[in-house]
Amino acid sequence: MPRRHMHMAGADGAALRAALRDLRTRLEVPAQFPSPVLAEADRAAADPRLPSLDATDIPFFTIDPPASVDLDQAMHLARRPGGGYRVHYAIADVAAFVTPGGALDTEAHRRVNTLYFPDGRVPLHPAVLSEGAASLLPDQTRPALLWRLDLDSDGRVETAEVRRALVRSRARLDYGGVQKAIDAGTADESLALLKDIGRLREALEVERGGISLNVPEQEIVARDGSYSLAYRAPLPADGWNAQISLMTGMAAADLMLASGTGILRTLPTAPDGAVGRLRRAAKALRIEWPHHVPYAELVRSLDPRRPAHAAFLQECTALLRGAGYTVFTGGETPSPAIHAAVVAPYTHCTAPLRRLVDRYTGELCVAAVAGADPPQWAVSALPALPERMADGSRRSNAVERESVDLVEAALLKDRVGETFEATVIDVKEEDPLVGTVHLEDPAVIGRIVSPARELPLGERIRVRLTQADPGTSKILFAPA
Structure with a gap:
């Protein structure tokens, strides 16, 4: 589901800060990390469990909003000899720092995910890890789960594997800069391939009948002590970058399904009448939707800068409600197993600094590729994860929704x-x-x-x- 991401530059007003403090209290948002958690984080940052494989020769880069320092993913893209592409995708190895059952682990299970407020964020892990030792910051050697995905010339995944490795990012990029470099033709080959691979993966998404909603995001900006609001339509580079993450989540789901143990991100198919309601909405909005045109194809043809199209995209979010997690063990066939918007098995695995479940899916995939039994600490935690993640999502959604409402009310x-x-x-x-x-x-x-x-x-x-x-x-x- 699309989210209204917010950022705020400049100092916050006293009244708004007080209201946001009240919101944190009402939603029972965790405050400072307990001393034992901070102490364990300091020790882990100084002495992580490092892998033997050295992949620091690969010139990775990261793409994130300009102010981000909790960098979960880094990538390198290349052409394969004989055709096709190779994607190296490094994911921060949080398990290199967190000991199962320890204070850090217990606190992460309490927090579940990073929460974003207009005046700051409440992180899943202490800053010494999330913004330091575990973050894939440029010119720093870091432990990571290193994915290698080999694609054919159409962008289809032929092989996928993941193992632990040391990596080193060379550049921290942002979406606007990436879009500008690619459009101007000044991007190096690895970055330029983001467009090629991203567009191929988008075409495959359309072929599957998958859905990506290009809904404008709402931003809060402070200027000279006063606040303003603005909309930001996602750039094409946002979508291309998202396709790399989506492809990895699909590959991870396939690996876990083959191994017989895992946790999937699932979404039920739209309820009866939902598409009919959208057709009525399209008619009311005077959007032409021929019966032979699939829903996903129509969505991709819309321009969110046009009011009628933006309204229709907002209506489409109703089809993406009800997502959850499905656990399976012992080789059983999970039900449900498909994410209806992806139209394939899918899981969350690319944001372990900010989302609890990703640490577990990464660990299960490493074991699956190695042909080893998954670690007991990961398997034993699986049954409780769906409800824990659901609670975290409810709180995260409430923080996002009510923060926007609060700032809007304060401004008006x-x-x-x-x-x-x-x-x-x-x-x-x-x-x-x-x-x-x-x-x-x-x-x-x-x-x-x-x-x-x-x-x-x-x-x-x-x-x-x-x-x-x-x-x-x-x-x-x-x-x-």
């Missing part, structure tokens, strides 16, 4: 009664008087309730702000 609290231009991007099917509007300026997404007339999905209307209460993190509009 003195503008109640004003009118704005907006686009209706969602209307409740069971109650067409209630929906969601997308404001261009300020870049706000808010709830709207009409007193009498049905809301016109996809149309631009004038709306009046009727409520903006930072205390409840709520904003509300009505037709003007």
Whole structure:
């Protein structure tokens, strides 16, 4: 599911900081790491378990937002002699630092994932690891799980393997810089291949009937002590980079299925009537959708900068709800085993610094490739992971949603009664008087309730702000 990522530059206001502190308390967000956890992290950072394989000759690079320092992935892309491609994908080896059953491990199971607030993040692991010894920072030798994926000329995976190795990133890149270099033709061959491989993998996704929603992201930016909101449509480079991670997650799922032990990220197929509802939405938005055109193909043809298309993409997120995790052991056939948006078995394995489950999937894949039994500490933790990850996802989603609501309410609290231009991007099917509007300026997404007339999905209307209460993190509009 697409997420509204946020970043904030500059100092936070006192009132907003206080409101965010209250939000942390209400959502029971972990505070500082306990002393035993920090002490264990310091010892692990100074003396990690290092592998014997040295792959520091491979010139890896990372791609992340500019301010990121918790770098989970590094890649190197090359052409194979005789045709096809070779992808080396290094994933931070958190298990080199975390001892099963220790203080670090226990705290990670309590936190589950990194949480992102407008004024900072609450990390899964102490900074000495997540921003230091375990992070794939440039010009630093690090332990990693090193994937090697050999692809044919169409981008299909022919072979996949993973083992522990020492790696060394050469460059820390960001999405904007990557896009600019590739568009200008100044990228070196390894980086330039990100476009070639990414587009091949996108074509295979369409062939499978997979779905990637290009929904604009909402950003919070501080300027000169005041706040503004903006939308950012993901760049093509975002999608190409995501395809490398997606491909690795699919390969990891296949390895675990072949070994008979693992945990998959799964998503049920859309409920009956969901696609029909989307067809009705497309008609209301005047989006042409011929019956012979598959849903995934239509989605890829849309431009999120166009209001009607953005509204339809927002409607599409309903088909991506209900994701979870499925555990299997003893060679049993898991059910469900497919992620409906990927249209293939898939797992999370590329972000262990920020997500608990990835440490386990990585460990199981290393054992599968080696033909060894998976470690007992990993197997014994599997049954509890789905519910633990579900709890973490609920808290993460609440942090994201309520942080955005809080900042929007704080920004608009003195503008109640004003009118704005907006686009209706969602209307409740069971109650067409209630929906969601997308404001261009300020870049706000808010709830709207009409007193009498049905809301016109996809149309631009004038709306009046009727409520903006930072205390409840709520904003509300009505037709003007």
